[in-house]
Amino acid sequence: MIKVANLTKRFGRQTVLDNLSFEVKRGEIVGFLGPNGAGKTTTMRILACYLPPTGGSVTIDGLDVLNDSLDVRRRIGYLPENVPMYQDMRVIEYLRYRAHLKGLRGRTLRSRIEEVISRCGLGDVRRRIIGVLSKGYRQRVGLADALVHDPEVLILDEPTIGLDPNQIRHIRNLIKSLAQRHTVLLSTHILPEVEMVCERVLIINKGQIVAADTADNLVGLIKGNLQIVLEVQGPAEAMLNTIKGVKGVAGVQHETTGEWSRFTCTCDSGIDVRTELFQVVAENRWTLRELKVEKRNLEDVFVSMTMKETDW
């Protein structure tokens, strides 16, 4: 559905996107991640036909964003980053105006507006002036605007920013429910959300795609060295030396609070030392109250893919 090939974007001498290529299939929800300034918004603006690419090709549903710009825009629902809107209009007026612009008329227009109002939970504020709405409501008006013409592709730039946890859950479910009929590309900084909503993840850094896969596979990629945490009661020095001596343990970090010591062991690659650790604890008759594998999540993937020591 969305096909980006060797996309390059330069602003003057600064290269923002460098040979970016990815593809999003019909009906997929894809999360678009990257640190600030990585080029997410620029990519999305190019997809939405707001900025033209410097090089490479971008097609949506087989249509080129440059040559068939108007046709592409008809197929896209775009929610920009800061949700710009006319402050002096009422919600219903704004949605009517936007629906008109997108070519809806008459009965279709009215029924579509009613549908997005109920879907985005705007019933209570339909007669309010946009300028006085809270950030959360504004975000929802923006989303309603993006959905109003029932587009095949949705491009959402940080759709859940500024919302409270209940609203985030609501929007998340809304996006999930869209997946059956729409293709969604969304960017966000809330990583657990991506794991929950998106089937696939693209991570972009310094204008290049550094990873593109399902969230689980990506987590698997960096799993390589297992981290095991155990909390034990006993003589700290002795325990540290014993644990260090266990075969397969590459490194140990520990902290002691009162009688309890907490050890974080990094294993040699491909080895799980939980059994051995339990055995040494049992042999020495120390008291064990926790033994677990530190679960890696998308955040670790994100950090390991996008952060260099020199960044901070």
Added chain:
Amino acid sequence: MRSFFTIWRRELASCFLSPVAYVTLVIFLSVSGWLFVQAAVGGSGSVESLEVLLFMAIFFWVPILTTVISMRLFSEEKRLGTLETLMTAPVSDTEVILGKYAGALTFLFIVIYPAVSYIYILRALSPGLTTIDTGGIVGGCLMLALVSAASMALGLLVSLLTKNQIVAAICIFCAVWAPFFMKSMVSVLPFGSETILDYISIETHIIDFARGSVDTRPVALYLSWTVFVLFAAVRLLEVRRWK
């Protein structure tokens, strides 16, 4: 062309959604009326016809009105970021330019044309005044439309260049005001030809048209100027996307 009407309506409505519209209307109608009455009283016995005095009184405020109305056209869209939502909707650059232009121009007409009625009010109030030259009124109204169209086009072009409304306002005012009073300014200089100036001076055109002599040359001048500036504005909107 359907989006054109949508944008037009939104632009016109947005003028009335802000208090600026009402303030502008009231102030303009008061000061132009006052200026007209002052000119009519002060000029009693002069050869200048009432129609000319009326349209001079109205035209004097056109640069200010154009500035107030056009300065926010694109500057505000840029500042709010709504240009992004507008340009990612399926509307062509031409529709955006023409829609906004038509909306702003319609509002300017709504503000200035009621002032033409002053001359009829004056007739109703003063029994000595019996004849009003309809030709002069028609000519003046036509000129008013042409000059407004040309100035508004220029204002729109300037507002495309900046996101700061104050900068836009100052530039528009200078650009629109200069041709209005160019003749009076240049005529004090030791060089420059009066005849050439007469061809392009708005002041001369107004006086001619308000006397009822409708000349096709100024009509062609203002129309072609408007078309050219709007064309440039469409290109400029396009260029902005190519940066």
